[in-house]
Amino acid sequence: MMVSIAVVAGSTREGSYNRALAELAAASLEAQGAGVTRVDLGAFDLPLYSAATEATAFPPDAARLKALFVQQDGLLFVSPEYNGSLPPLLKNAIDWASRPTGDEGLVALTAYRGKAAAIMAASISPFGGLRGLMHLRQILSTVQMIVIPEQVVVPNAHAAFAEDGSLKDALPASLVEQTAARLIAVAKALSA
Ligand SMILES: Cc1cc2nc3c(=O)[nH]c(=O)nc-3n(C[C@H](O)[C@H](O)[C@H](O)COP(=O)(O)O)c2cc1C
Numbered sequence: 001m002m003v004s005i006a007v008v009a010g011s012t013r014e015g016s017y018n019r020a021l022a023e024l025a026a027a028s029l030e031a032q033g034a035g036v037t038r039v040d041l042g043a044f045d046l047p048l049y050s051a052a053t054e055a056t057a058f059p060p061d062a063a064r065l066k067a068l069f070v071q072q073d074g075l076l077f078v079s080p081e082y083n084g085s086l087p088p089l090l091k092n093a094i095d096w097a098s099r100p101t102g103d104e105g106l107v108a109l110t111a112y113r114g115k116a117a118a119i120m121a122a123s124i125s126p127f128g129g130l131r132g133l134m135h136l137r138q139i140l141s142t143v144q145m146i147v148i149p150e151q152v153v154v155p156n157a158h159a160a161f162a163e164d165g166s167l168k169d170a171l172p173a174s175l176v177e178q179t180a181a182r183l184i185a186v187a188k189a190l191s192a
Contacts, residue, residue, distance in 0.1 A: 001188065001191075001192075002033060002034065002035050003033075003034050003035065003073040003074060003184055003187040003188050003191065004034070004035045004036075004037065004071060004072045004073050004074075005029050005034045005035070005036055005037070005072060005073065005074045005075065005076055005183065005184070005187060006036075006037045006038075006039050006068060006069060006072045006074075006075050006076070007022050007025060007026040007029070007036055007037070007038050007039065007076045007078065008022075008039040008041065008075060008076065008077050008078070008090070008093070009022040009039070009040070009041070009078050009079070010041070010077060010078065010079030010080055010086060010087050010089060010090035011079070011080050011087065011089070012040070012041055012042035012089065016080075017080075017122035017123070017124070017154065017157035017158070017160070017161070018078045018079055018080050018120075018121065018122045019078075020122070020161055020165055021078050021120055021121075021122045021152070021154055021157075021167075021176075022038070022076075022078035022120075023038075023165065024165065024166065024167065024173075024176055025076055025078060025120060025152075025176050025179070025180055026038055026076075028176055028177050028180040029076070029180045029183070029184065032177075032180055032181055032184055033184065034180075034183075034184050034187075037068065037072070039065070039068065041089055041090070041093055044061040044062075044064065044065050044093070045059065045060075045061045046059060046061055046062055046065070046092055046093055046096055047059055048088075048092055049092055049095045049096055054099060058099075058101070059096070062096035062097070062099070063101055065093060065096065065097050066096065066097040066099070066101060066110075066111050069097050069111035069112070070110050070111050072115065073115060073116065073187040073188070073190070073191040074115055074116035074117065074118070074183055074184075074186070074187030074190075075112075075115065075116075075117050075118075075140075075145070076117070076118045076119075076120070076180075076183060077090065077117065077118075077119050077120070077136060077140070078119075078120045078121065078122070079119070079120075079121055079129070079132060079133075079136060080121065080122070080123060080129060080132065081121060081123050081125075081129035081130075081131055081132030081133075082132070084131040084132065084135075085131070085132055085135045086132050086135055086136050086139070090136075091139070094139060094140075094143070097111040097112075098111065098112065098143050109143050109144050111143075112140070112143040112144055112145045113143070113144040113145075114144060114145075114146065114190060115145055115146065115187070115190060115191075116145070116146050116148060116183055116186040116187040116190055117140045117145040117146065117147045117148070117183075118147070118148050118150065118151065118179050118180075118182070118183040119133050119136050119137055119140070119147065119151050119152075120133075120151060120152040120153070120154075120176070120179065121133050121151075121152070121153050121154070122153075122154035122157040122160065123153070123154070123155060123157055124156065124157050124158050125155065125156075126155050126156060127153070127155060128153030128154055128155035128156075128157075129153055129154075130153050133151055133153065137151075146186060146190060148179070148182050148183055148186050149182075150175070150178055150179040150182050150183075151179065152172055152175045152176055152179050153172070154167065154172050160172070
């Protein structure tokens with residue numbers, strides 16, 4: 001059985017290190033047999049969540065993003081750290097996709113519940129965005145995902161990537177492969 005994994009980058013910046021890392025992880029997931037959907041949050045028109053917007057005009061792109069997540073066996077988030085946490089771009093997307101649609105109950109969490117998740121970060125700091133990942137792990141657990149223990153941080157990201165987009169250091173490069181492998185294995189087990 002082929003597992004489907006969506007890879008979500010938490011940055012839309014031109015030249016984003018996290019998008020570069022997301023692409024490496026997506027390629028690794030594919031090489032290890034997963035069906036991968038690359039999610040560019042810039043392609044989704046997501047207003048800042050508000051209850052009034054939700055009640056009167058549920059954004060079509062929020063429904064589209066949620067529907068995409070619902071179809072997956074697992075999700076991989078690759079995100080920058082902003083002031084010790086995750087960027088509002090990503091938190092807002094996670095929040096919209098957590099909302100009930102149709103006749104779902106309030107905490108149905110159909111985009112997330114019981115599915116495998118993995119997290120990675122790249123940062124220009126020597127800490128690699130580790131604090132942001134701690135928040136992201138907690139949030140994904142709150143929406144009932146099974147977040148695998150493996151994670152990847154790429155510190156000093158401005159100097160970490162080679163011309164061809166690969167990681168210069170063997171350690172983070174091998175952790176990308178290992179994390180992808182475990183995500184596939186756990187997604188497979190959970191969706192069996
Ligand atoms: C508002 C803001 C806050 C930031 N806070 C942190 C931080 O707390 N820790 C960190 O490692 N980098 C921080 N950065 C720097 C980001 O790591 C850097 O901009 C990185 O390139 C963003 O990821 P990207 O290349 O994928 O867009 C911050 C950047 C911004 C814009």
